[in-house]
Amino acid sequence: MTAATLQDPNSQPLTTLDRCDRCGAQAYLRIELAGGSELLFCAHHSREHEQQIRSIAVSVHDQTRELGPRSPAGHR
């Protein structure tokens, strides 16, 4: 165990401090763009922008499954 373990940023879990760039809710999806910038999305916006995300992201860190099946219904 070394204290200076270099972590791949993509393997770092998102925390409650990570906020959706669109609405400010807790982020569950982090995408990395060509050039190194990152975007964060909540579960709602990650679904809403899924097509766009897939077309521009070079890597995706997805934690939306951690929400479980209890995502709020009736919001369509």
Ligand SMILES: [Zn+2]
């Ligand atoms: Zn959002």
